[in-house]
Amino acid sequence: MTSAGQQDSVELRAAAAHLGRRRFLTVTGAAAALAFATNLPTAGAASAAELDARKIADNPFTLGVASGDPQPASVLLWTRLAPAPYEPGNGLPNERVTVQWELAHDARFRRVARRGSVTAHPEFNHSVHVEVGHLDAARTYYFRFKTGKWISETGRTRTAPAVGSKVSSLTLAAVSCQAYHDGYFTAYKHLADDDVDVVFHLGDYLYEYAVNSVGGNRNYTDRTLPALFNRETQTLEDYRLRYALYKSDPDLRxxxxxxxxxxxxxxxxxxxxYAGDLDENGNPPAEFLVRRAAAYRAYWENLPLRSPQRPQGPDLQLYRRLQWGRLAQFDILDTRQYRSDQAYGDGSHVPGPESTDPKRTLTGATQERWLTDGWRRSRALWNVVPQQVTFSQRKLDLNAVAKVSMDAWDGYTASRERVLAGAKSAGIENLMVLTGDVHVGYAFDIKDDFDDQASRTVGTEIVATSIASGKDGADKPANWETYTKANPHMKFYNGRRGYVTVDLGQESARADFKTVSAVSKPGAPIATAASFVTEAGNPGLEPA
Known part of the structure; x- marks a missing residue:
């Protein structure tokens, strides 16, 4: 980017950071954004009158409850009030609402650990994020919300073990890619019943594409979705309504x-x-930054994120670090907001000077330093990196010089080499990368040199298939033979929908790839398609 372009980007970010609510809902051009920018109240600002919650006639907890980012002494609790979730404004006036919350040791709330109240502000679409502190480490808790005569469903959460404590095991689930219009979220129904400590969502929680009146591949016969969903999301209101549609799914809730x-x-x-401030259609960055600001704001409003992740206009620091005693360190990455533009116009392409340019980055320099510095300080047995796009080399054909994806780490090879060099320099012995994006399940050995299969294996990559994106899929996609021949470090490839669980232990880690037979109709059973084990101190995947 030129110096002039950099200055334009700074000014546009500043404008988007001060873009008022009404303009967020309607504006699509930077000129209007710059001309009509106003300050948007932040969380905690009493900018609206207070609604008497006793006047809320319909259940406001239609979007469920959630918790996130467990820490040793605290949890983050979330809900959003929406008595009419498919309507602009969600059926509430532009007034703030007081919401009570409770956190208990038991599901019947006979032993309440903490309770309090929080304000649901209209500026944040009546969402609430409650950071509850002073809790016991490694404990299961139950929580719920109340307002007026209404009580939410009960949620279950847990705190992380104390920093530095010895932990024998952890079971995580990894999920990604839940296109509502591609099918039912049946895998979530099974995950809700699974025995896991924490779920990592690796991206594409929402899709911007239109959803027609029958829900696309869901092909509803018992309901009709409003026409307002049958368009691509552009404005803040669009994104907020789309989250309401997704969160109305009972299995996700x-x-x-x-x-x-x-x-x-x-x-x-x-x-x-998109890449940084560039969209896929070549529109001016000015326009996309306004759209990105709306998307990021709606993302924070609708997900269980802590206050450091609250967006500032079109910027939101999503990368962060969580600890699970001395067993695991999780370095959660953002490979979208800071990346260089995809090489060769995106898509698949043979590697060349543009994609191998050492100045190219997928993480941005600041996030890259944060990652490698964190590894140097890590005392965890397992260093796990939840992130978005395929990290390992993935050749797409059998040609002498094969095409690779320019959107994945293969399109940013210098960035990948720097990250792996940082892991080796820090002495990381048990590196595990968790990935989403590609709507299939993969298991890779991460090689010191992907073009030399005799080179050292330096880690493992577990790729979670999609919840719904890609429709029903198949156990062996049409390119299964090509991919497995072209990539001998690929130990598993399956194209069904589902999720993956990973059991981290003191001696080994086990990955179970769980798939459903269909998402075109609800209620499909779940099965384990394959299981793999990697030993602590001896990277490399073996069938379990």
Missing amino acids: AAHAAHPFVVTWDDHEAENN
Whole structure:
């Protein structure tokens, strides 16, 4: 980017940071954004009259409850008031609402650990984020919200073990890519019943694409969705309503109520394959930054994120670090907001000077330093990196010089080499990368040199398939033979929908790839498609 372009980007970010609510809902051009920018009240600002919650006639907890980012002494609790979730404004006036919350040791709330109240502000679409502190480490808790005569469903969460404590095991689930219009979220129904400690969502929680009156591939016969969903999301109101549609799914709500989530985004939460302030259609960055600001704001409003992740205009620091005693360190990445533009116009392409340019980055320099510095300080047995796009080399054909994806780490090879060099320099022995994005399940050995299969294996990559994106899929996609031949470090490839669980232990880690037979109709059973084990101190995947 030129110096003039950099200055324009700074000015546009500043404008978007002060973009008022009304302009957020309607503006699509930077000129209007700059001309009509006004200050938007922040959380805690009493900018609206207070609604008497006794006047709320319909259940406001239609979008469920959630918790996230567990820490040793605290949890983050979330809900959003929406008595009419498919209507602009969600059926509430532009007034603030007082919401009570309770956190208990038991599901019947006979032993309440903490309780309090919080304000649901209209500026944040009546969402609430409650950071409850002074809790016991490594404990299960139950929570709920109340307002007026209404009581939410009960959620279950847990705190992380104390920093530095010895932990024998942890079970996590990894999920990604839940296109509502591609099918039912049946995998979440099974995940809600699964015995896991925490769920990592690796991106594409939302899709910007239109959803027609029958819900696309869901093909509803018992309901008709409003026409306002049958357009691509552009404005803040569009994104807010789309989250309401997604969160109305009972299986998604069940998974959120059952387990704490740790979330990171990919591209579709804003727009397909965007890179930094550049969208996929070549529109002016000015326009996209306004759209990105709306998308980021709605993302924070609708997910269980703590206050450091609250957006500032079109910027939101989503990368962050969580500890699970001495067993695991989780470095959650954002590979979308700071990346260089995709090489060769995106898509698949053979590697070349543009994609291998050492100045190219997928994480941005600041996040890259944060990651490698964190590894140097890590005392964890397992260093796990939840992130978005395929990290390992993935050749797409059998040619002497194969095409690779320019949107994945293959399109940013210098960035990948720097990250792996940082891991080796820090002495990381048990590196595990968790990935989403590609709507299939993969298991990779991460090689010191992907073009030399005899080189040392330096870690493992577990790629979670999609919840719904890609429709029903198949156990062996059409390119299964090509991919497995072209990538001998690929130990598993499956194209069904589902999720993956990973059991981290003191001696080994086990990954179970769980898939459903269909998402085109609800209620499909779940099965384990494959299981792999990697030993602590001896990277490399073996069938379990």
